[in-house]
Structure formats: structure tokens, C-alpha cells
Amino acid sequence: MALQVKIQKQLRFFNLEVSLTCAPGTLTAIVGPSGAGKSTLIRIISGLDRPDSGTISFGDKYWNDCSMKLHVTPQDRKVSLVFQEYTLFPHLTVRQNIVFGAKNDNGIDELLEQFGIIHVAHRKPASISGGERQRAAFCQALARDPVLLLLDEPFSALDRATRELLRKKLSKLKQDLHIPIVHITHDLKEAHDLADNIYVMESGKASPQWLEQYAPYDAPPSVENLPRKTWQHPEAAVPKITPLTCFNCL
Amino acid sequence: MNLATLLANNVPMQPLILSGQVVLTSTLIQLLLSVPLACWLARSQGPMNAIIDTAVTLPLVFPPVALGFALLMLLGRNGPVGKLFGESIIFSFPALVIAAVIAGLPLAVKPIQAALRSPEATKLTEVAAILGKSRTTIFLRVLLPYAKRSIVAGVLLAAGRSLGEVGMTLMLGGNVIGRTNTVSLEIYNAVFNGELEKAGALTFLVGCISISMFIVLKKISDT
Numbered sequence: 001m002a003l004q005v006k007i008q009k010q011l012r013f014f015n016l017e018v019s020l021t022c023a024p025g026t027l028t029a030i031v032g033p034s035g036a037g038k039s040t041l042i043r044i045i046s047g048l049d050r051p052d053s054g055t056i057s058f059g060d061k062y063w064n065d066c067s068m069k070l071h072v073t074p075q076d077r078k079v080s081l082v083f084q085e086y087t088l089f090p091h092l093t094v095r096q097n098i099v100f101g102a103k104n105d106n107g108i109d110e111l112l113e114q115f116g117i118i119h120v121a122h123r124k125p126a127s128i129s130g131g132e133r134q135r136a137a138f139c140q141a142l143a144r145d146p147v148l149l150l151l152d153e154p155f156s157a158l159d160r161a162t163r164e165l166l167r168k169k170l171s172k173l174k175q176d177l178h179i180p181i182v183h184i185t186h187d188l189k190e191a192h193d194l195a196d197n198i199y200v201m202e203s204g205k206a207s208p209q210w211l212e213q214y215a216p217y218d219a220p221p222s223v224e225n226l227p228r229k230t231w232q233h234p235e236a237a238v239p240k241i242t243p244l245t246c247f248n249c250l
Numbered sequence: 251m252n253l254a255t256l257l258a259n260n261v262p263m264q265p266l267i268l269s270g271q272v273v274l275t276s277t278l279i280q281l282l283l284s285v286p287l288a289c290w291l292a293r294s295q296g297p298m299n300a301i302i303d304t305a306v307t308l309p310l311v312f313p314p315v316a317l318g319f320a321l322l323m324l325l326g327r328n329g330p331v332g333k334l335f336g337e338s339i340i341f342s343f344p345a346l347v348i349a350a351v352i353a354g355l356p357l358a359v360k361p362i363q364a365a366l367r368s369p370e371a372t373k374l375t376e377v378a379a380i381l382g383k384s385r386t387t388i389f390l391r392v393l394l395p396y397a398k399r400s401i402v403a404g405v406l407l408a409a410g411r412s413l414g415e416v417g418m419t420l421m422l423g424g425n426v427i428g429r430t431n432t433v434s435l436e437i438y439n440a441v442f443n444g445e446l447e448k449a450g451a452l453t454f455l456v457g458c459i460s461i462s463m464f465i466v467l468k469k470i471s472d473t
Contacts, residue, residue, distance in 0.1 A: 074379040091395040101381035
């Protein structure tokens with residue numbers, strides 16, 4: 001089932017206005033500088049925040065319909081969200097953390113094995129490394145058997161090796177799970193490598209940019225490193241833009 | 251004269267037992283009140299929150315004797331609350347407990363409130379909600395274990411405060427010898443009567459209890 005988002009929310013400095021679709025088995029990356037409204041968008045999709053107007057639907061079910069004052073709680077959306085910072089429950093062991101989100105503990109050990117953290121299953125999050133914690137957070141998210149996977153910059157605090165490992169896992173998960181995945185990142189290269197659709201977002205506006213436009217070129221390491229003054233709103237840029245000027249303008 | 255003899259000769263048992271009873275009862279009440287109150291204060295907003303928050307915090311900044319006087323007017327036989335009870339609760343054991351609870355409550359509530367209001371607690375609540383857990387499950391299985399250390403530390407601090415409470419206890423309890431003279435009031439009485447050895451022995455005992463509490467608190471914060 002596909003995720004469809006068409007919402008608007010007034011934030012402090014700008015109006016968040018997003019319209020996007022994410023089909024099952026595809027990964028949609030949302031890239032943009034800090035403060036562009038990416039995390040707010042993820043929070044709205046997960047049900048942690050409410051939009052001012054618009055709708056969010058998943059398949060034939062509406063999660064938000066502001067005209068009907070409909071808001072499905074995060075508990076009832078069956079989504080999973082992996083945050084940038086490690087968000088395991090500190091009083092539970094790694095295994096207990098993963099079981100906490102699951103219906104039962106069937107398949108938990110296989111999941112731990114798959115992510116290479118079976119050896120820390122009985123340790124508390126404070127006594128394992130950052131990479132192991134984030135792998136455990138992925139396991140926790142997957143153990144819920146979600147209908148939609150949301151990733152809020154999950155790789156940004158990781159070392160290169162763990163980042164590469166988790167990127168590979170994510171590529172495989174995309175095929176295996178066949179659910180929509182929305183992935184927020186600063187890193188254009190990461191978006192380029194993983195995503196089927198890339199939405200570039202600035203000051204609350206998002207619009208699709210297709211992966212083909214980036215493909216022939218080396219992506220710059222980070223949107224934030226690019227000169228902000230030449231940033232163009234992609235809505236205006238997409239129809240005419242060539243791949244090269246696309247990167248230059250970003 | 252060695253320390254044991256000094257203590258045996260100068261420490262009256264009645265104020266010690268009374269203080270023990272007051273501290274135990276008030277600590278139990280503080281434990282029962284502080285967790286739901288702190289949780290509500292941490293999660294709610296609006297004027298009612300501001301009013302309750304101010305009322306809970308007031309004993310930290312308001313002079314205890316003045317607060318004791320206000321409570322005396324409120325709970326006394328002719329006070330608006332006192333009239334509700336047929337028999338006056340002033341100058342009795344319940345009055346001592348009320349004074350101890352009010353004095354210690356902010357010290358129990360504030361650390362728990364701060365822990366529950368922290369960005370980490372908010373984030374863990376959100377993670378648990380996304381994992382499909384109900385509010386009750388989140389409270390019992392996420393927030394309570396998360397705030398466990400703050401709860402223990404807060405209640406210990408409150409117990410210590412209850413043990414040392416004088417101003418409100420004097421006003422509400424009346425310092426009736428043999429009935430409402432707690433250890434702290436007994437030290438005051440001893441000094442007033444020139445019994446410095448007795449005051450010294452009692453101070454030594456209260457000091458030992460307070461230091462033990464501090465050691466436990468430090469162990470909790472270090473773990």
C-alpha cells in the first residue's frame with residue numbers, strides 16, 4: 001500500500017507544505033539543510049505531530065484528514081521510526097528493547113544475528129557502542145513488523161563502516177519488506193545510493209527530483225556544504241534543469 | 251564519659267520514636283503523592299498546572315513559620331478546612347504529618363518532574379507510542395523505570411526535610427511535651443532549657459541519620 005501525504009503546517013519561520021507519494025517497495029529520500037522541516041514532516045507522518053490542514057493516507061485508510069478532524073494516533077498507525085540519536089530504553093537489555101516493540105519474541109534472535117548484535121543481546125544500551133545501539137534501534141523498528149518505515153537521519157552519528165553496513169541492510173530490506181520507506185538525510189550521496197525518489201526540501205517545501213537526474217554525477221558530500229545563496233527551489237528548477245546545473249544549484 | 255553513655259543518658263526515646271513515625275508516615279504519603287503529581291505537572295499545561303506547581307513549590311521559598319501560621323488558620327478549629335473535621339487536628343500526630351508532607355513534597359516532586367520533562371523522557375515516550383504502547387504501559391514500563399533514580403532521590407530528600415522540619419511543626423504541632431515534640435523541636439527545647447549535652451547528643455544522632463541519607467543519595471546518583 002502506498003503512502004500519500006498532502007499536508008500543510010504553519011511553523012515558526014515558514015509554512016510547511018508537502019505533497020508526496022511513496023509506493024510499496026520504494027525508498028523515498030528527503031534531503032535538505034537543517035531547519036528545512038524534514039523532521040517535522042516525519043513526525044507528522046508518524047502521528048507524533050498534527051498538520052494544520054490536508055490529508056495523510058496509507059492505502060485506503062486515512063491517518064489524517066484535517067477537514068474531518070481525523071487523527072490516527074501513532075499507536076494505531078503501525079509505523080516504525082528510527083531516530084538520529086539512539087533511542088533504546090536504558091533500563092532494558094538490547095533483547096528486551098527489541099521484544100518491547102514486537103508482538104512476541106519469535107524471530108528476535110534471527111534479527112539480532114542478521115544485524116550482528118547477538119553477542120550484546122543481554123547487555124544494556126549504555127554498555128554497547130554507538131553502532132551497536134543504532135543496529136539495535138533498527139532491529140526494534142523491524143520487530144514491530146511495520147507497514148511503513150520512517151528513518152530520521154539514522155546514519156549521521158555512525159562511523160563509516162557501520163554506516164556502510166546499515167546502508168547495505170537497508171537496500172536489502174527495501175526489496176525484502178516491500179513496504180514504503182521514507183528516509184531523511186543530509187547526505188545527497190546517501191540519497192543517491194539508496195533512494196528511488198528524492199525530494200529536495202527547503203523552508204518547508206518539497207518537490208520530487210528523480211534519481212536519474214543525479215545518476216551520472218558524483219553527489220556532493222552534504223547539502224550544508226553547498227553555497228546557500230545559489231539554492232533554488234526545486235519546484236521551479238525541475239522542469240528545465242540539467243543534471244549538472246541541478247547539482248550546481250543545490 | 252564515652253559516647254554510648256552520653257547518648258544513653260541524654261537521648262529521650264519519645265521524640266525519637268515520634269520523629270520516626272512522622273518521617274515514615276509522611277514519606278509513604280509523599281511517595282504516593284509525588285509520582286502522579288510530578289507526572290501530571292510534567293505532562294500538562296495551562297493555568298491549573300501553574301497554580302498546582304506554585305502551590306507545591308511554595309514551601310521551598312515561603313518561610314516555614316509563616317506557612318505554618320497560614321495552615322494553622324486554615325486547619326484550626328475555626329478555619330475553613332478545620333470546620334470540616336469535628337475534632338481539631340491541630341496539636342496532634344496528623345498535624346505533624348501534614349507539616350512534614352508539605353515541607354518535603356517539593357523536594358520529592360521536583361526531581362521526578364524534571365526527569366519526566368527531560369528531552370530524553372519525551373523521546374522515549376514517543377518511541378514507545380510509535381511502538382504501539384498505550385499511555386498506561388508507557389507510564390508503567392517506560393517512564394517509571396526511567397525516573398526510578400529521581401523518585402528514590404526525591405523521596406529520600408523529602409524524608410530528610412521531614413525529619414528536620416521545625417517551623418511548620420511548631421505552629422501546627424504546638425511543641426506539646428510528650429505528644430508533639432519531635433527530635434528537632436526537642437533540640438530547640440533542650441537549648442532553651444540550657445541542657446546543652448542533651449542538645450548535643452540529639453544533634454549527633456540527627457547528624458548521623460542525615461549523613462547516612464546523603465551516602466545513600468550519593469550511591470544512587472553514582473550508579
